[in-house]
Every structure is written in structure tokens, then in C-alpha cells.
Amino acid sequence: MTLPVDQFGENSEIAADLMQALAREELDFRLQPIVAAETGQIQGVELLLRWSRAGTEVGPDRFIPLAEASGCIVDIGYWVFEQACRVAVQLQEQFGEQTPYVALNLSSRQLDEADLAERLQQIMTSYGVRPERLLLEITESSLMTNLSQTRDMLAQLEALGLRLAVDDFGTGYSSLAQLVRLRPHTLKIDREFISGLNHCPESQQVVAAISRMARSLRLQVVAEGVETAEERGVVRAMGCGLIQGFLFHRPLSLADFLTLYGQVRAPAPQGLDFLIYISRAAVSPDAAMLQAILQPARAFNLSQGLSGFLFYFDNIFIQYLEGEGQVLERLYQSIQGDPRHWDVQEMARGQIDQRLFAGWEMGFQTLEGRLLRTQLGLADADQDYHQLLQKNPALCCSLFEAISQTSL
Numbered sequence: 001m002t003l004p005v006d007q008f009g010e011n012s013e014i015a016a017d018l019m020q021a022l023a024r025e026e027l028d029f030r031l032q033p034i035v036a037a038e039t040g041q042i043q044g045v046e047l048l049l050r051w052s053r054a055g056t057e058v059g060p061d062r063f064i065p066l067a068e069a070s071g072c073i074v075d076i077g078y079w080v081f082e083q084a085c086r087v088a089v090q091l092q093e094q095f096g097e098q099t100p101y102v103a104l105n106l107s108s109r110q111l112d113e114a115d116l117a118e119r120l121q122q123i124m125t126s127y128g129v130r131p132e133r134l135l136l137e138i139t140e141s142s143l144m145t146n147l148s149q150t151r152d153m154l155a156q157l158e159a160l161g162l163r164l165a166v167d168d169f170g171t172g173y174s175s176l177a178q179l180v181r182l183r184p185h186t187l188k189i190d191r192e193f194i195s196g197l198n199h200c201p202e203s204q205q206v207v208a209a210i211s212r213m214a215r216s217l218r219l220q221v222v223a224e225g226v227e228t229a230e231e232r233g234v235v236r237a238m239g240c241g242l243i244q245g246f247l248f249h250r251p252l253s254l255a256d257f258l259t260l261y262g263q264v265r266a267p268a269p270q271g272l273d274f275l276i277y278i279s280r281a282a283v284s285p286d287a288a289m290l291q292a293i294l295q296p297a298r299a300f301n302l303s304q305g306l307s308g309f310l311f312y313f314d315n316i317f318i319q320y321l322e323g324e325g326q327v328l329e330r331l332y333q334s335i336q337g338d339p340r341h342w343d344v345q346e347m348a349r350g351q352i353d354q355r356l357f358a359g360w361e362m363g364f365q366t367l368e369g370r371l372l373r374t375q376l377g378l379a380d381a382d383q384d385y386h387q388l389l390q391k392n393p394a395l396c397c398s399l400f401e402a403i404s405q406t407s408l
């Protein structure tokens with residue numbers, strides 16, 4: 001008969017071994033790439049700590065809390081920071097200036113160390129690392145403990161030029177006021193909201209709200225734990241700029257990461273296209289018919305990472321669509337063959353750096369001609385809008401530019 005494991009006994013043994021882990025050189029790390037949501041290009045890596053206790057891996061979920069409780073997280077934290085500097089230097093030496101940033105975790109316990117900023121500065125100087133190559137990830141819940149002291153320490157770290165990411169965002173109940181005061185560089189949306197996102201309207205609302213807020217505060221957003229193409233489609237369409245997850249890359253050893261980055265670092269083709277067309281409705285659509293177009297269109301666009309805006313007025317449709325080039329082209333072919341409208345004419349097409357309608361799987365407005373006239377700054381009340389827009393692609397573009405600024 002085996003006796004039940006004494007949780008505390010086992011944990012205290014693990015904690016005691018953890019104290020020795022650094023000296024025994026049992027700690028190691030993996031690098032998980034962070035990629036641009038639109039293109040899949042690697043923009044950064046997160047350094048993830050690994051511990052092999054006498055040859056057996058102990059999960060970070062198990063040993064990090066023990067390291068925090070015993071205080072040895074402070075020394076481990078400095079070791080992690082040194083490894084991040086080492087990786088940043090190696091990337092720069094091997095690939096030059098335009099290399100991925102290195103993100104690393106900082107525990108709330110480390111923020112209590114009065115000389116933290118001084119020590120980190122010393123380590124950066126000894127490795128010759130520029131602070132903007134690094135990103136310090138701090139969980140939302142630890143930011144909210146001991147708020148004023150934390151804020152002072154973060155200000156010191158910021159003064160060194162280090163950038164801050166709020167990790168596990170969405171789970172820690174921080175108030176927006178606190179968030180704005182801390183002025184982080186990046187928000188990482190917790191995987192809890194990403195997993196199964198395409199089937200969960202509540203999570204979609206959370207991700208859309210965080211992305212909208214981040215855009216208005218000019219913060220970067222990373223969606224964590226993206227594992228399927230559908231989840232990627234949704235987070236792209238919501239305007240999350242960066243993605244981390246198994247869909248693209250698992251955590252890799254430094255050697256494997258260097259090989260991978262060497263192979264893929266050539267700039268990927270620009271990944272974001274837009275298209276505007278104008279058409280005439282086959283019959284004047286009522287509200288039910290418009291819904292019959294919009295509802296499936298929104299579901300499809302969301303799953304494919306497309307966003308855009310549709311206007312209907314005076315029997316005219318004018319639509320703006322943006323997303324990955326091939327996906328956009330396939331949809332446009334379906335739209336062209338749709339019997340609910342005719343005389344479909346492409347007005348503008350091209351590549352863009354940024355979405356106009358991030359978070360809008362398909363915005364929609366019906367307009368009275370009168371309102372459109374105001375929107376376009378037109379004087380003549382008797383214009384044939386179809387003819388007018390058709391002759392003037394620049395006007396079509398500025399219509400959507402104007403509406404994207406007023407609606408978001």
C-alpha cells in the first residue's frame with residue numbers, strides 16, 4: 001500500500017531543491033515566438049523558464065509559486081534577466097538591428113527589491129544590451145498589489161528605458177484608471193479568452209473591448225494561446241496586432257529558434273489588402289433582407305480575419321473589405337456572383353499597413369442620400385450618386401476613411 005503524498009512535505013522538498021537549482025545549473029529556458037497577426041512574421045520571443053529537477057521536468061505552474069513563496073525567485077529572476085540579455089545580444093550579433101524583442105517575466109516579489117532597477121541596469125551594461133530590446137511582463141494581479149510602491153518601481157524601470165507588458169490581462173480586475181497611469185507598452189490578453197473564441201460570443205466581446213481600448217491608448221496587444229486558424233481569424237479581425245501560440249510556434253530551444261529565425265526572417269509579402277466596390281441592389285431590400293446578407297457575412301468575415309463596412313442607400317451598395325489578399329479575393333468572387341445585386345464594379349484596391357475597421361467584421365449603415373451628401377461635402381442635391389461615386393474612386397476611399405473615424 002502506498003501512503004498518500006504529503007503535499008506540504010513534497011512542496012517543501014521541492015522548494016529546498018529549488019534553492020540549489022541555480023548552483024546545480026538545472027535551470028534552462030525556451031523561447032516562444034510572438035508573431036504579427038496579419039503576416040505571421042516573428043516580432044518577438046517570450047523567454048519561458050524550465051527546471052529539470054534531477055533529470056525530471058517540474059512545470060513552472062508548480063515551481064514558480066514555490067520560488068515566490070521562498071523568496072528564491074529574486075535570484076532566479078536576475079538569472080532570467082541575464083539570459084534575456086544574452087539572447088538579445090546574440091540575436092543582434094547574428095541578425096543585425098531589426099531583430100525580435102525579448103520578453104521575460106518579472107515576479108511581483110522582485111518589484112519589492114529596492115535595488116532592482118540598479119541591478120538590472122548593471123546587467124544590461126555588462127551585456128551591452130539596449131533596454132528597448134527587452135519587454136518586462138508583469139501579471140495584472142501583481143501590478144495591483146502594493147500599488148504605490150509598484151508604481152514607483154515601474155517608474156524607475158521605465159526611466160532605464162525598459163518597456164512593460166501587462167501579462168494575463170483580463171483576469172486581474174485592474175481598474176482602467178490604474179492601467180492608464182501605469183502606461184504599459186503592451187497588453188497580453190489571457191489565453192482564457194482566446195481558447196474557443198470563435199464559438200464564444202462573450203469572449204469575443206471581451207477581446208474586442210480590450211483591443212478597442214488598447215488602440216485608443218496606443219498600446220500593443222498580444223493574444224496569448226492562439227491554437228487554431230479560426231481563433232487567429234477572430235483576433236486579427238478584432239485588431240490584435242500580435243499573436244503567441246501553438247498555431248505558429250511552440251517554445252523552442254535557443255539553437256532551434258536561431259535556426260528558425262534565420263530561415264524565416266526575410267520579410268514576408270505584405271499581408272493586408274483592401275478592396276472597395278460599388279453595386280446596384282437587384283430589388284430594394286427591406287430590413288429582413290439586409291439582415292439575411294449581414295448575419296452570415298459577419299460570421300464568415302470574423303472567422304476569416306476580414307473586416308470592413310457596407311453602405312446601402314438609394315438602391316446602391318458600396319462596400320469596403322480588408323484582410324489577407326487571397327481570402328479577400330475569394331470572397332469578392334462570391335460577392336460578384338451574388339444575384340442580390342448587379343453591376344458590381346471595383347472602385348479601389350491595394351495594400352495597407354493598418355486596418356481601417358479593426359473590430360468590425362462588417363459595419364453597416366443605411367444612409368439617406370442627404371446624409372451621404374453631407375459626408376462627402378457635396379452641394380448638388382440632385383446628384384446621381386452611383387454615377388458620381390463610380391467616376392470618383394478617391395471619393396469612395398474618403399467616404400470609408402471618414403466613417404472609420406466617426407464610428408470607432
Ligand SMILES: Cc1cc2nc3c(=O)[nH]c(=O)nc-3n(C[C@H](O)[C@H](O)[C@H](O)COP(=O)(O)O)c2cc1C
Nearest residue numbers: 293296297298300301317319334335338340341362
Ligand atoms: C452587398 C453584399 C455584400 C456582401 N458582403 C459579404 C461579406 O462581407 N462577407 C460575406 O461572407 N458575404 C457577403 N455577401 C454574401 C456573398 O455574396 C455570398 O452570398 C456569400 O459569400 C456566400 O457565398 P457562396 O454561396 O459562394 O459560398 C454579400 C452580399 C451582398 C449582396
